[in-house]
């Protein structure tokens with residue numbers, strides 16, 4: 001059964017770069033494009049920036065370093081980490097990286113990695129301030145629901161907000177929705193996460209021990225690694241795709257029920273426990289990603305990548321370093337669309353690595369910088385893109401790291 005709707009949609013805005021989704025990837029992309037002097041609109045369906053990192057209460061900014069004392073992710077990834085704790089860290093604060101008098105000698109395999117735990121509300125507000133300073137326009141409460149296309153390009157993204165249904169025309173579009181929504185609307189090739197997501201219910205509470213992040217549903221083990229190690233116990237036996245409206249609602253209800261059970265249990269020892277914040281978006285790790293011109297895999301560890309747009313490490317273990325290929329951010333089938341964050345092209349086990357906050361910032365900066373340079377990503381001048389990224393602090397190749405092993 002279906003209803004045939006027919007309507008004319010007014011064009012409400014025009015911009016050079018339209019960034020869809022205001023998570024860490026979208027913030028990074030919009031900052032990079034706006035600082036390059038482009039007219040940037042960042043649309044976000046929530047009424048705060050940060051996505052999973054803030055509204056989702058995932059407040060651990062995983063490492064920028066390889067675990068052997070070498071920083072590998074720079075540029076906006078480092079800027080946002082520092083910004084997130086600029087008014088105080090909630091927990092992890094690696095003095096060996098952040099203190100003014102710290103030295104490289106304190107950054108060895110035995111010392112803390114370059115990661116922090118931040119306050120979500122402060123990070124969201126500080127990121128908003130940075131974007132406004134850079135001249136980006138933020139449209140909150142705005143849901144991208146469709147695209148209009150012409151040949152192999154997106155002409156406009158159709159959005160809905162309190163003003164109704166409108167079209168925003170853009171030269172280049174960054175898909176930072178986390179779920180690759182824009183690519184799917186534009187019928188670019190995408191792939192869904194096969195393993196499915198475990199239930200998570202991270203929440204903040206306060207009791208006699210102080211104010212704490214309770215991490216229920218800690219992490220999952222990629223299918224390929226299950227023969228080698230066991231994961232932590234799961235909150236529920238069900239797995240979630242994250243791409244079905246009804247299923248997502250049920251998942252959030254299960255997360256709420258788990259939170260309640262946890263509070264009741266913890267009150268036996270800490271009777272004053274009160275929840276202070278619960279997530280306002282579903283805590284879902286991986287859903288859908290672009291099928292890019294290149295798909296990153298764990299075998300790319302320590303490999304020289306000629307079109308690298310930055311580097312990332314492995315949050316799960318010390319050692320691996322990956323150069324991120326520009327070609328893992330887009331499909332040639334939709335020329336003016338580029339992806340950033342947890343929907344870039346990676347195999348399932350590599351995806352578990354590329355989805356985390358520092359990697360989302362690295363791909364976000366690369367996507368926003370490329371979008372400021374042109375509107376056909378198959379024709380991007382890679383050397384020029386790399387030059388701009390380097391000028392803005394990004395180190396592209398492992399061989400160029402200031403500290404060598």
Ligand SMILES: Cc1cc2nc3c(=O)[nH]c(=O)nc-3n(C[C@H](O)[C@H](O)[C@H](O)COP(=O)(O)OP(=O)(O)OC[C@H]3O[C@@H](n4cnc5c(N)ncnc54)[C@H](O)[C@@H]3O)c2cc1C
Pocket residue numbers: 020021022023024025026043044045046049050051052053058059060061062142143144145176177178179181200202217218281282283284285340341342343355356357358360
């Ligand atoms: C339980 C859990 C634990 C995790 N633990 C860690 C950790 O400890 N450390 C770490 O670094 N990472 C962790 N991660 C991963 C990390 O938090 C996220 O993958 C990362 O923050 C994703 O950033 P993003 O910008 O790509 O996407 P998101 O944060 O998902 O941002 C996407 C944004 O787009 C908006 N949006 C989506 N669709 C639309 C649309 N159609 N129109 C308009 N707006 C839209 C959303 O509201 C959201 O704000 C964890 C994730 C989960 C779920």
